[in-house]
Amino acid sequence: MAKSSFRVVQDEIDTQALLAEVGAPGAGGTTLFVGTTRDENEGRVIERLEYEVYEAMAVDEMRRIGDEIRRRWDVVAVSMVHRVGVVPIGNASVAVAVSAAHRDEAFAACRYGIDTLKATVPIWKKEYYRGGEHWVGPCHAHAASGRG
Amino acid sequence: MAKSSFRVVQDEIDTQALLAEVGAPGAGGTTLFVGTTRDENEGRVIERLEYEVYEAMAVDEMRRIGDEIRRRWDVVAVSMVHRVGVVPIGNASVAVAVSAAHRDEAFAACRYGIDTLKATVPIWKKEYYRGGEHWVGPCHAHAASGRG
Amino acid sequence: MTVRVLFFAYLRERCGVREIACELPEGATVDDVWRTLLARYDRLPPEAPRFAVNRLYVDKAHPLHDNDELALIPPVSGGL
Amino acid sequence: MTVRVLFFAYLRERCGVREIACELPEGATVDDVWRTLLARYDRLPPEAPRFAVNRLYVDKAHPLHDNDELALIPPVSGGL
Numbered sequence: 001m002a003k004s005s006f007r008v009v010q011d012e013i014d015t016q017a018l019l020a021e022v023g024a025p026g027a028g029g030t031t032l033f034v035g036t037t038r039d040e041n042e043g044r045v046i047e048r049l050e051y052e053v054y055e056a057m058a059v060d061e062m063r064r065i066g067d068e069i070r071r072r073w074d075v076v077a078v079s080m081v082h083r084v085g086v087v088p089i090g091n092a093s094v095a096v097a098v099s100a101a102h103r104d105e106a107f108a109a110c111r112y113g114i115d116t117l118k119a120t121v122p123i124w125k126k127e128y129y130r131g132g133e134h135w136v137g138p139c140h141a142h143a144a145s146g147r148g
Numbered sequence: 149m150a151k152s153s154f155r156v157v158q159d160e161i162d163t164q165a166l167l168a169e170v171g172a173p174g175a176g177g178t179t180l181f182v183g184t185t186r187d188e189n190e191g192r193v194i195e196r197l198e199y200e201v202y203e204a205m206a207v208d209e210m211r212r213i214g215d216e217i218r219r220r221w222d223v224v225a226v227s228m229v230h231r232v233g234v235v236p237i238g239n240a241s242v243a244v245a246v247s248a249a250h251r252d253e254a255f256a257a258c259r260y261g262i263d264t265l266k267a268t269v270p271i272w273k274k275e276y277y278r279g280g281e282h283w284v285g286p287c288h289a290h291a292a293s294g295r296g
Numbered sequence: 297m298t299v300r301v302l303f304f305a306y307l308r309e310r311c312g313v314r315e316i317a318c319e320l321p322e323g324a325t326v327d328d329v330w331r332t333l334l335a336r337y338d339r340l341p342p343e344a345p346r347f348a349v350n351r352l353y354v355d356k357a358h359p360l361h362d363n364d365e366l367a368l369i370p371p372v373s374g375g376l
Numbered sequence: 377m378t379v380r381v382l383f384f385a386y387l388r389e390r391c392g393v394r395e396i397a398c399e400l401p402e403g404a405t406v407d408d409v410w411r412t413l414l415a416r417y418d419r420l421p422p423e424a425p426r427f428a429v430n431r432l433y434v435d436k437a438h439p440l441h442d443n444d445e446l447a448l449i450p451p452v453s454g455g456l
Binding site for chain 2: 302304305306370373
């Protein structure tokens with residue numbers, strides 16, 4: 001009944017479907033983390049956000065995180081989805097849902113899931129702001145270019 | 149834009165509305181915990197579940213938990229909802245959503261929210277199973293009565 | 297003075313009552329009400345539940361006032 | 377042997393290329409490809425990114441085989 005899934009999507013993330021798919025009669029608790037694009041970063045007003053993905057590896061990497069979660073915690077199901085392309089400000093760019101019999105596992109595994117996704121899944125965010133653009137990451141990744 | 153709410157409801161919990169109401173352009177992360185009624189508890193097969201509430205105090209108590217969360221963590225909004233009356237197996241009975249600029253806060257505050265709700269909010273669960281019924285709680289609360 | 301006393305969950309079922317009014321002398325505390333109830337309801341368990349007055353948890357020494365709402369709060373089990 | 381090399385994000389933009397084919401002697405490693413790329417693309421930063429071969433992270437000493445897919449993985453920034 002419960003189902004794990006690992007996906008990269010171009011359109012809106014359906015958190016309701018995510019919650020539904022990880023649900024099961026034996027799963028007493030589900031923790032969902034939703035990351036939402038912000039209008040501001042380090043003092044810059046963001047006008048547009050775009051995500052680039054190495055899709056085949058990103059899905060594999062999410063699946064590996066899901067496998068590791070199932071090794072470490074007694075969970076029922078894990079689903080992860082990342083939106084790519086242009087994501088409007090205030091929209092969900094990422095969601096991780098974990099269902100488990102008990103909430104300790106659901107919280108710990110969901111936290112591990114989003115932390116590990118951020119560290120390893122090959123997806124890159126580019127911010128467009130007044131006067132430039134910028135690949136988010138360490139400072140050598142800055143590439144401001146006059147636009148306005 | 150973001151809104152906190154503290155509610156007791158008789159019908160289905162709308163987690164989508166909960167996520168939407170706590171969202172805001174400055175909130176980068178939202179953690180949602182959903183507690184779902186299980187078909188089994190301590191080896192008993194549950195046929196029906198019913199929650200009783202001291203409604204006025206339950207809502208006040210949830211609001212106090214929300215206030216405490218805002219004192220302890222830098223969050224954007226907190227919403228809590230508990231369903232009462234008969235809740236079908238596999239349905240959400242409780243949901244806690246916390247939005248924050250950063251996920252550390254969103255996770256910690258959501259966890260604190262559900263833990264504290266379980267400890268202090270005056271709501272009681274009664275399980276009906278083959279052969280009896282039972283108020284969930286310490287052993288002196290047992291009140292099995294022959295039914296089948 | 298008069299205090300409303302509310303019963304919930306298994307305490308409500310055991311005592312067969314949802315709400316009663318208690319006449320009390322001035323200066324009575326939560327504990328005074330609890331002793332009165334123990335004498336009146338055979339099926340009340342001897343260990344005291346938690347108490348709330350006007351929707352706030354209080355201890356047994358809490359002094360009561362006219363028109364207070366005193367709730368007996370058996371172990372809660374929401375959020376599961 | 378031939379290895380496909382994939383460029384993403386700021387490395388893609390800096391080098392102006394999304395994918396190239398590299399001809400390599402048998403026994404070449406990821407590091408050999410990286411040195412070749414450094415010589416060929418002025419705008420590659422000298423510090424190496426992470427590398428993935430056939431969708432798995434590997435270290436620089438990883439030996440390559442014909443038809444491998446080698447991806448240069450600059451610091452990732454999804455999940456925000």
